[in-house]
Amino acid sequence: MFTLDSRLKTDFLGSVLKTPLLLPAGVMGISASSLLYAVQSGAGIVTTKSLTLQPRKGHDGPVISPVEGGFINAMGLCNPGIEFGIKEISEFKIKSFVPVIASVFATEPEGFVKLTEFINDSEADFIELNLSCPNVSAEYGVPLSSSPVIVEEVVRAVTDISKIPVIAKLSPNVPDIKLLALAAEKGGASALCLINTLGPGMEIDINIGRPVLKNIFGGMSGPCVKPIAVKLVYEASSVVKIPIIGLGGIMTGADAVEMLMAGASIIGIGTGIYYRGMDIYRKVNNELNEFLMKKDFKHIDEIKRINIDG
Amino acid sequence: MDKRISLRIDKIVEETSSVKTFCFSSPIDALPGQFIMLSDLRTGEKPFSISSSDSNGFSVTVKALGPFSSGMFAFKTGDFLSIRGPFGKPFDLRKGSILIAGGGVGVPPLFFLARELKKAGTEVVFINGAKNSDELIFKDLINELGINQIIMTDDGSSGKKGNAAEGLLNTLNESDFDAVYVAGPEGMLKKIADIKTDTYMELLIERYMKCAVGICGQCAVDPSGIRVCVEGPVFNQNMIRKLTEFGVYKRDAAGRKKYFEKAFSK
Numbered sequence: 001m002f003t004l005d006s007r008l009k010t011d012f013l014g015s016v017l018k019t020p021l022l023l024p025a026g027v028m029g030i031s032a033s034s035l036l037y038a039v040q041s042g043a044g045i046v047t048t049k050s051l052t053l054q055p056r057k058g059h060d061g062p063v064i065s066p067v068e069g070g071f072i073n074a075m076g077l078c079n080p081g082i083e084f085g086i087k088e089i090s091e092f093k094i095k096s097f098v099p100v101i102a103s104v105f106a107t108e109p110e111g112f113v114k115l116t117e118f119i120n121d122s123e124a125d126f127i128e129l130n131l132s133c134p135n136v137s138a139e140y141g142v143p144l145s146s147s148p149v150i151v152e153e154v155v156r157a158v159t160d161i162s163k164i165p166v167i168a169k170l171s172p173n174v175p176d177i178k179l180l181a182l183a184a185e186k187g188g189a190s191a192l193c194l195i196n197t198l199g200p201g202m203e204i205d206i207n208i209g210r211p212v213l214k215n216i217f218g219g220m221s222g223p224c225v226k227p228i229a230v231k232l233v234y235e236a237s238s239v240v241k242i243p244i245i246g247l248g249g250i251m252t253g254a255d256a257v258e259m260l261m262a263g264a265s266i267i268g269i270g271t272g273i274y275y276r277g278m279d280i281y282r283k284v285n286n287e288l289n290e291f292l293m294k295k296d297f298k299h300i301d302e303i304k305r306i307n308i309d310g
Numbered sequence: 311m312d313k314r315i316s317l318r319i320d321k322i323v324e325e326t327s328s329v330k331t332f333c334f335s336s337p338i339d340a341l342p343g344q345f346i347m348l349s350d351l352r353t354g355e356k357p358f359s360i361s362s363s364d365s366n367g368f369s370v371t372v373k374a375l376g377p378f379s380s381g382m383f384a385f386k387t388g389d390f391l392s393i394r395g396p397f398g399k400p401f402d403l404r405k406g407s408i409l410i411a412g413g414g415v416g417v418p419p420l421f422f423l424a425r426e427l428k429k430a431g432t433e434v435v436f437i438n439g440a441k442n443s444d445e446l447i448f449k450d451l452i453n454e455l456g457i458n459q460i461i462m463t464d465d466g467s468s469g470k471k472g473n474a475a476e477g478l479l480n481t482l483n484e485s486d487f488d489a490v491y492v493a494g495p496e497g498m499l500k501k502i503a504d505i506k507t508d509t510y511m512e513l514l515i516e517r518y519m520k521c522a523v524g525i526c527g528q529c530a531v532d533p534s535g536i537r538v539c540v541e542g543p544v545f546n547q548n549m550i551r552k553l554t555e556f557g558v559y560k561r562d563a564a565g566r567k568k569y570f571e572k573a574f575s576k
Contacts, residue, residue: 037535
């Protein structure tokens, strides 16, 4: 008998996940209890909001606006800061065995190294480097993941001292994702996470004559970005050997299957929460399991990058 | 919410020197207890409870507190505002004999509730609490509904002396009710949530909100992480009593715990 448990249970960098569904950085994740809520709803692994050395209140509102097929958002990296953030991770760990990824954001390698020192003293299972936030360019310029050289440098600086596996979160807003994926792998990343939000985009209110988002620009997420996410995961997985967390517009079990077939090892769901509730994780787990059962697959590994290359 | 819209302010009613009601002539599909996110697309964006809604339009009632709500006082009839929503779980309208207790800015959403209950032919007692007679709002509107209004002011300058929580306790002791609905400052809500009663009770609470669509986690409350913008802002008494942070702390824009200056006691 192959049950939901046995089909979906998966190994990710040495940790056993009950399901391959992940709560990505920036979604919920501001506190231990918000991470727990995702776990209660069926997520197999969760990510904190991107933590920075100092607390950040984020951009003023509006920080999000609905567009056709999704949202544009510019939260502006609001987070309680690394010191408070790792306390929330400890609190989460008291209540759950589910692995937690600590996402961190800095603007140069030294900042990432300092953040990694904090994470080394925390109970996080993995560290994810947010090299790709599209919504703070007014403060910091283009995201680090625009340059393969910088990506490799930052990843190497962190992997040199990190006690836990390092994940590089990459931007979709680049001419060739393969170069960035290879650079992260060469720098020593244990896994990749893609995609961060797309664009960014912009919306103008024609009655008020102002941009809708306070930050003017905001990254796009939701079902409208899925084809791009699938394409980039497919391309990245064609050149690297390390596992890929695939996300971007995943709403259903069918979407998750598509992402696995494109080459992802596990799948993130963020904006889908708006459309199908926090329960989306449980729903997608069931839909994914049903697909595998119908097609007589014993495990999700059997559909990873299936029949695409040949 | 699948769309964001911008609407013209059609009427502004000055309720007190620090409270104004902004009326819009476009209908919005809203229920009592729900809120909208309002922005001028310059200063910021904040959640506001809906203070009335029907086929002719809707309104929100705003107290000048922070930079955004204070800034709203410069808006004039004819100005456009950006609106997202309505959001959140509304009050569960019960039948029978109903007690409503509101303090300060908690009164507007409860007025909307009272009006809907009255439309359904329900018997309503409305406790309207304010600091003093100058800050009392919606007194005439509530009277016009033809329901029993009990006015409470902290200094006794209007109605009975005392706060809405005390008014509610006394009224609950005197008569039986089928349901109680409450909104107001957290100190008041905490006192009321701690009352031991078999009467069904719902409370409308406030937390810092950003996305209002359940994604960003800003308003997720401890210990369960449920979101005030989606699972709330109306919770029943049992759910409120399970919120370990209620009356103790709330999170700021960065997600840090900010403890209330004075812990609310019974």
